[in-house]
Amino acid sequence: MLQNLREKTSGWIATVVLGLLIVPFAFVGVSDYFQQTRERPVASIGAPPTWWADAPTFWPFSALWEHQDVTQRDFRDRFEQARQTARQEQGVEFDAREFESVDNKRKVLDALIDERVQGLWAQRQGIVVSDAMVRREIAQIPAFQRDGKFDLQQYRLAVRTLSPPRTEAQFEQLVRDGLADSMLRTSIGSSSFATASETSRLIALLGERRDVSVIALPAAQPDTAAVTAAEIDAWYRSHIADYRAPETVTLEYVELDASTLPLPVVDEAALRARYEQEKKRFVSDEQRQAAHILISVPAGAAASVDAAAREKATRLVAQARAPGADFAALARANSDDTGSKAAGGDLGLVGRGALAPAFEKALFEMQPGQVSDPVRTEFGWHVIRLGQVQQGNQETFEQARATLEKELVESGRERRFQELSTKLVDDVLKNPSVLAPAAQAAGLPLKTVGPIARGQGSGVIAHPLVQRTAFSDTAIQQRMVTDPIDVGNDHSVLIRVKDHAPARQLTLAEVRDRVIAAIRADRTLKAAQKRADAVVAQVKGGQSLAAVATAQGLAAPQVLTGVPRGAPAVAEGVAEGFFTAQAPKGQKPVGSKVLPDGRAFVFVVDAVKPGTAADMGGDPAVLSRQIGQLHGFVEVESMVRTLRRTYKVEVNEANL
Numbered sequence: 001m002l003q004n005l006r007e008k009t010s011g012w013i014a015t016v017v018l019g020l021l022i023v024p025f026a027f028v029g030v031s032d033y034f035q036q037t038r039e040r041p042v043a044s045i046g047a048p049p050t051w052w053a054d055a056p057t058f059w060p061f062s063a064l065w066e067h068q069d070v071t072q073r074d075f076r077d078r079f080e081q082a083r084q085t086a087r088q089e090q091g092v093e094f095d096a097r098e099f100e101s102v103d104n105k106r107k108v109l110d111a112l113i114d115e116r117v118q119g120l121w122a123q124r125q126g127i128v129v130s131d132a133m134v135r136r137e138i139a140q141i142p143a144f145q146r147d148g149k150f151d152l153q154q155y156r157l158a159v160r161t162l163s164p165p166r167t168e169a170q171f172e173q174l175v176r177d178g179l180a181d182s183m184l185r186t187s188i189g190s191s192s193f194a195t196a197s198e199t200s201r202l203i204a205l206l207g208e209r210r211d212v213s214v215i216a217l218p219a220a221q222p223d224t225a226a227v228t229a230a231e232i233d234a235w236y237r238s239h240i241a242d243y244r245a246p247e248t249v250t251l252e253y254v255e256l257d258a259s260t261l262p263l264p265v266v267d268e269a270a271l272r273a274r275y276e277q278e279k280k281r282f283v284s285d286e287q288r289q290a291a292h293i294l295i296s297v298p299a300g301a302a303a304s305v306d307a308a309a310r311e312k313a314t315r316l317v318a319q320a321r322a323p324g325a326d327f328a329a330l331a332r333a334n335s336d337d338t339g340s341k342a343a344g345g346d347l348g349l350v351g352r353g354a355l356a357p358a359f360e361k362a363l364f365e366m367q368p369g370q371v372s373d374p375v376r377t378e379f380g381w382h383v384i385r386l387g388q389v390q391q392g393n394q395e396t397f398e399q400a401r402a403t404l405e406k407e408l409v410e411s412g413r414e415r416r417f418q419e420l421s422t423k424l425v426d427d428v429l430k431n432p433s434v435l436a437p438a439a440q441a442a443g444l445p446l447k448t449v450g451p452i453a454r455g456q457g458s459g460v461i462a463h464p465l466v467q468r469t470a471f472s473d474t475a476i477q478q479r480m481v482t483d484p485i486d487v488g489n490d491h492s493v494l495i496r497v498k499d500h501a502p503a504r505q506l507t508l509a510e511v512r513d514r515v516i517a518a519i520r521a522d523r524t525l526k527a528a529q530k531r532a533d534a535v536v537a538q539v540k541g542g543q544s545l546a547a548v549a550t551a552q553g554l555a556a557p558q559v560l561t562g563v564p565r566g567a568p569a570v571a572e573g574v575a576e577g578f579f580t581a582q583a584p585k586g587q588k589p590v591g592s593k594v595l596p597d598g599r600a601f602v603f604v605v606d607a608v609k610p611g612t613a614a615d616m617g618g619d620p621a622v623l624s625r626q627i628g629q630l631h632g633f634v635e636v637e638s639m640v641r642t643l644r645r646t647y648k649v650e651v652n653e654a655n656l
Contacts, residue, residue: 041069042655043113046648047120068116082108093464105656117643122180129179137175188636194627207611209564212578213557214603215549223523227516236508236515243506249470250450250499254439255460258417258490271404275397282395287349289387290363296336296380313374313381320371327385417490432480435496463487476500524598532592532600539590545604574601
């Protein structure tokens, strides 16, 4: 047998076969043929070699391309970061199920691909982020600082507690990638600019005002003509998306609100006992009226500067202690404290903890009217004078009673709320498929609401957490009582889905009346538009707006001057028509606007006043820079889109 094998593997045919097998092994390696469990990437990005921009992607030339993968771990990390950001921004409005949608995953993935495409381009262009730049950027991150300075231990701890945790090398690579991306955007964005004519044109448009004459046409009479079956069918088919029944649920629920629970009985003896236990709470702190003269000493000043300041403070102490001395006058003449200087150094009544430790120590050791020796703080040397002393005051039981009673009532309600909440949960756990027995045992009413669609309902049912829970797959499919849903301070609700109806397309028979009403409303608006168009034609034909109004028995035109963009002139949305109306050169723009309620307006633009820099209320140079920045942003986005078309990007949605 071995001899036969040797014969069959010899000769020119075997040599050719072996030669053909060597080629793919040379390009992809033997290991790839046996590595069946390798994780597939979420996306792959391929770039042709810089020296062969049109290199084909088919084998064997694909080995010449430069490739980068977005792994499943890369995507999961970025998606989790996006989830945390959305949860922080949206709060109770955050919908975990909606966030997990395929569209949202693609949005996150596309942003990640854009970053990789930019990074790959920057690398191929020789844009390099040095280690020094990375270190400098990390050192400036506040989360890694202690007392305003970079702290290595703080950095290592913070990196390990990131979500997901990272090594220092991984975090540094993230910073490096971010700097490369920002360098790319900055280099392209900073090269963009707005011309003077472009800025002037934008100012003229944004600040433009128009003088307008306008007449109001009466609302068209509601259409009552017959609607044929063919019209009904055609309207229904062309507007079929408007006739869908939304998903609905019918709920039963129990609401537990501490604020509605009966007030607990307040025991007088308990109030007095609590007062005796907490008497110290009702003692106001001693306060002292302080005045000072500050001779400031800059931080890091030489010893000679500090000595000179102390010497000056010593002289001021002697002057302040002299009989008949005016401390306030001395402070106004000598103090470096701009906040109290004008008030003669008066700081008012202060308690412990409000001042620098050394200042406070000296102040609370003095007697009224006494002037201290010079006191050194971080600000310099102080000369302190103590005015009146306001002793701490002990509130009587009667004075503290209202506070104690309120606290006892609130704690009693909170305790009762916790007891009822615990009892509700315990009873529900005995039979989680029904809510009525638990509600009855707790003495709480069982309420029912529905059918309601998403966003409907009032009170606690309108709360985002309740809505999200009510329409969750678990609540709908299992029909079990939910855990308590916290909707406020000591306020919760337990719900159970009794019935559920999925969203569905309504039949024509179900919405026939709605279709007929829509057709007639559309006819009414078209009639209003037709009448407005006829008036516009008369004005364009040479008649004045006033003459047309008189001929049709309408009120005289209303003249509006200096109407700015977005102004709520005449009626909501009418001013938009003023600025969209155009006319041949030398003629006044004429137009109309029909509102959804059937009212129509015809107008003539009498004058157009271009905006000026003063109208914009800003500096034209600032606006020019903003336009340039906008151009830069658009150019970067355009470049990324171009790169994505130039590179080969493959997305594996199955791996999301």
